[in-house]
Amino acid sequence: MTCVAVAQLAVALFAIAPLASARSAAAQQPVAEPDTGSITPAMVEAGRAIFHGRGTCFACHGMKLEGGPVAPTLLAHAWRDAKNGDYKAIIGVVSHGVPGTAMVAYPGGIAKSEVPIVAAYVWSATRGRVKP
């Protein structure tokens, strides 16, 4: 490697480093308090896609959130784990799961960032704001 190449490599690494550290700083920022006011129709539709796709929620909770042999309905019901069916409580269940049951944390291996999105869909459907 020539001296010039080494110098160019050093410059390139120097340019990348701040980007990488900015990204990890963003990842460490505390998650803002979930607020139903921040739920948009686009977010609900994205959540619908996660529910019926990668999140695999439909497999246990039903195509229309009606529940099934394995899991309870997610439409209005006597909530057992997600207290009052509140947005924050739904986020909590999807993030932590229900220990000792088939409800695992991050079902389908969804990302942490996808949890509020799929929860926005469940919350909106359970409140009758959108069709399940």
Ligand code: HEC
């Ligand atoms: C493998 C089956 C399975 C999958 C997949 C699954 N769940 Fe569940 N879920 C359950 C079971 C079982 C319970 C009830 C746990 C208990 O016995 O209290 C539950 C409970 C819940 C509850 C709380 C219900 C209540 O009455 O408080 C919510 C909310 C929920 N799931 C959302 C989701 C979402 C959103 C997804 C997809 C990201 C998902 N679940 C994927 C099985 C599943």
